[in-house]
Amino acid sequence: MSFHPILFxxxxxxxxxxxxxxxRRPSEVKQNGPHVAIIGTGLTGxxxxxxxxxxxxxxxxxxxxxxxxxxxxxxxxxxxxxxxIHSIMYRFHPAVSFKEGYPKQKEIVSQIRAVWKDYNLDKxxxxxxxxxxxxxxxxxxxxxxxxxxMFDGIVAAVGTCGDPKMPKMEGMDKFEGKVVHSSxxxxxxxEGKNIAIxxxxxxxxxxxEYVAAKGAKKSNILSRVKLLFLPRLRKRMMRLLxxxxxxxxxxxxxxLWLTCCSRSTSLGTKFIFRGSPSDSSVCFSTxx
Ligand SMILES: Cc1cc2nc3c(=O)[nH]c(=O)nc-3n(C[C@H](O)[C@H](O)[C@H](O)COP(=O)(O)OP(=O)(O)OC[C@H]3O[C@@H](n4cnc5c(N)ncnc54)[C@H](O)[C@@H]3O)c2cc1C
Numbered sequence: 001m002s003f004h005p006i007l008f009x010x011x012x013x014x015x016x017x018x019x020x021x022x023x024r025r026p027s028e029v030k031q032n033g034p035h036v037a038i039i040g041t042g043l044t045g046x047x048x049x050x051x052x053x054x055x056x057x058x059x060x061x062x063x064x065x066x067x068x069x070x071x072x073x074x075x076x077x078x079x080x081x082x083x084x085i086h087s088i089m090y091r092f093h094p095a096v097s098f099k100e101g102y103p104k105q106k107e108i109v110s111q112i113r114a115v116w117k118d119y120n121l122d123k124x125x126x127x128x129x130x131x132x133x134x135x136x137x138x139x140x141x142x143x144x145x146x147x148x149x150m151f152d153g154i155v156a157a158v159g160t161c162g163d164p165k166m167p168k169m170e171g172m173d174k175f176e177g178k179v180v181h182s183s184x185x186x187x188x189x190x191e192g193k194n195i196a197i198x199x200x201x202x203x204x205x206x207x208x209e210y211v212a213a214k215g216a217k218k219s220n221i222l223s224r225v226k227l228l229f230l231p232r233l234r235k236r237m238m239r240l241l242x243x244x245x246x247x248x249x250x251x252x253x254x255x256l257w258l259t260c261c262s263r264s265t266s267l268g269t270k271f272i273f274r275g276s277p278s279d280s281s282v283c284f285s286t287x288x
Contacts, residue, residue, distance in 0.1 A: 074108045164184060
């Protein structure tokens with residue numbers, strides 16, 4: 001592999017960050033501090049637990065689901081799902097090191113699980129244990145009414161995304177095609193089909209990328225509001241946008257418009273605002 005000075009500097013910086021800021025590993029710390037209960041094994045829970053361990057706390061993690069769910073919401077989304085922001089800004093723990101600028105589900109989950117293993121959190125996680133109650137007893141806490149176990153602190157890291165929720169839309173029962181939730185795209189056959197994507201958020205764009213890659217015949221996005229469709233910019237385009245940036249600069253607006261158009265044309269879609277998916281054979285719902 002050829003030597004790239006910027007990449008080399010970036011990787012060096014990453015190593016320095018890991019060395020200076022990573023919480024100490026369990027082998028380096030005496031675990032005789034407060035006992036902390038952490039609810040949820042998504043990236044917030046795992047990262048919080050690693051920091052608690054690094055400060056000598058004893059940690060118990062509670063996870064409502066099975067071991068496969070370590071990684072939280074990322075363990076339950078499509079394999080094609082990825083970060084919307086650049087991974088440089090998605091550093092939930094100093095030791096995290098992404099290879100991709102916009103990593104996909106697999107890489108994100110593997111990074112969360114690596115931290116979970118590294119800090120021996122696998123040894124203190126209780127799976128299939130949903131926390132239904134947390135009660136304060138003096139200066140301590142009781143979880144799930146278990147009075148035999150007291151905690152000195154609680155971290156609630158239960159996330160914001162629950163199970164996929166399929167919306168009810170008028171006439172949905174008469175629709176002859178397949179209706180799929182945006183978080184369940186893996187393996188869905190769209191080749192040669194007309195697709196309607198309902199909703200205009202990040203999940204809609206991911207669904208669009210999926211159908212474009214899997215050879216759909218036609219795709220429409222149905223959105224209540226006008227969308228500003230920003231591609232994950234290539235470095236050169238990003239530089240141009242930054243240099244010309246100003247919402248009142250005509251050149252900036254032209255470049256922005258061109259990038260957006262080129263992206264939507266390359267994905268072969270049409271945007272319909274307040275439309276209906278009447279001529280579609282598959283319909284993706286992106287309403288959560
Ligand atoms: C496709 C997609 C793309 C995203 N892109 C970005 C992005 O670009 N940037 C960004 O910042 N964020 C993004 N997010 C948001 C993402 O939710 C957060 O980044 C982050 O993963 C949330 O982690 P968390 O640990 O807080 O919650 P979660 O990952 O939801 O984890 C919560 C965990 O708590 C468990 N739990 C819940 N209730 C209980 C209970 N009562 N008892 C025990 N356990 C319980 C759950 O089972 C789950 O394992 C994206 C999300 C998705 C789905």
